[in-house]
Amino acid sequence: MDELSLEDVSGIRGTLALFSHVFDNAEVADLGRVFTGDAVIELRRGAGRVVRGLPAIGEFALSLRPHGPDHQTLDSHIFVDGEGVVRARSRYLAVLPDGSVHNGDYLDVLQRTPEGWRIELRVSVPRYPLAEGVFR
Template identity: 75%
Template sequence: MTELSREDISDIRGTLALFSHAFDNKDLDGLGRVFAEDGVLELTKGAGRVVRGLRAIGEFAVGLGPEAPDHQTLDTHVFLDGDGVVRARSRYLAILPDGSVHNGDYLDELRHTGEGWRIGKRVSIPRYPR
């Protein structure tokens, strides 16, 4: 790919916006509209964790239980890197059950599938608290 159309960027932003709704509501069908079947979710907080595959990402979301953070995705920048990989960088806010907030960045690699744009890899990097 050499260029992203306005429609591509709009569709990618829609995919990324859907993440918070699907993940926080444990909507497994919705997660299938966000992540590729072989998608990877890498969490860098603490010791870190890598979750591989759509099914495992869904199980991870469900396993967080009702006290899981409530995510907000903000300020997304979509771009094509020098190697032709479609990437996005977004800020996130996560509201914790006690009302405190932590935030960070999502670094995404995306690809177009037969069903639309999907995240192939997401790296979540916290900022505060560290």
């Protein structure tokens, strides 16, 4: 794929926006509207964590309730890389239960499915507080 249509970009933006609503509210039945069935989330904050597959992503979302972060996704740049892979880089802000804020980047690989655009891989890279070794 060399270029994305406006319809593609709109669909991808919708998927990226839906993440915070579905994940933060642990609406597990709707996670398939955001992620592919075999999606992977890689968290690079602290010791890190890899979550594989929609059932595990649902368990992860539920494990954060009721005191999980409140995510805001913004400034998404959507593009096709040199190998034809559809990617998005988004900034996020996460308000933690104590009122402190954590932020970083989501580095996503997206896949067009019959139901629409879905996240196949999400790598969450923290910015502040700065994780050791991430930007050095």
